[in-house]
Amino acid sequence: MKLLVPLTACAAKWFLAEGILGRDDILPATGTSPKEFAFDTILKFIEEGMKFRPKSPETYEKDLFNFLRKVMWHDFLDLIKRHEYDRTDVIDAVKAVEDEQPGPVMGELPDASAGDGFYSLEAAAIARKVLPLVEDDPELKEFIEAVLCFGCWKREDVAEILGITPQEVTYRKNRLRVRLASWYRSVQASRKWASTHEREGQQPSARTG
């Protein structure tokens, strides 16, 4: 039972990551939620009798968490791949290039790598999404910029750039994660609200038409 919370949190983090990368539009269509991912993974482990061997009895729980996390991750990737055809923006972009028209994906991206000083185009795209959400928090803004301008993956490197301790980097990372989770939650709630009202708006006309 102890693994339910960390596994669900992992799945919820992957949903958030898809949201940050702007690829979460397919997730509602799959009809799954982070909770269901965690539940189904544990159920799969129980029902299919998966082979699991812990490194040692002392690390049993940690090893099982890592094992189930990997199983769940593969299922998550499968789900995304199965619904990949829904990513019409990418398909349109290719088509647009062929037709010598400006592609919506490239058109959405600012000229970031040249002017804004971000590490890469990918970093610039993430910054465009995330930075406006932390406008009121200079510490988080500074942390995001350190990661996305310098392409720092390691917390020690970020700590050195910002002149803070690695522990403080972890605090900021945790704070950012919680903040982005709230943002993701509100985005999903507004999408749900919009789709419900859209359906409600369509119903009378469907009846009359």
Place this chain on the structure above:
Amino acid sequence: MKEKDSNHQPEPAEEEKLVEALIGPDEDFEDEECAEEYLTAFGIDPTTLVSEFKEHLQEKARQHQAESGSVPDSLSNVLRAVRDHIKSSDPMNVDPDEHIDKLLSGQLARGASAGGYARALRQKEGEEMCEEDEELLDALEAELEGDDQKSAQ
């Protein structure tokens, strides 16, 4: 045939690495508090996960029952374990005699002191405690905490 390596994971793309650098690795959730805080912000109540998991299992059991007329042993065993877990974690199901025995034998002493001292004082609604009483209670609490620290050393 070569056995599939279950630990092999493809190298994440750069954008995924950047996102991970911002929001941290999955391993962060080995810390229960961290996982709970994140889930709450995400809109998932971590305290109801076990009971929701039980409902999920029950639904699966019903499906098995409808499709094949029986529920696999593995599933019914887990369902039973989950029910037992829920039952044992409910404070209303604690056996009072056993609880008192544990209290007297000191098995629950650590948990009690970690939670602080409950002031056995009930006021009437809207009535504020006078400063003198507040000081007395503060002094008593400090004294009790001091005793605890001495006994711990």
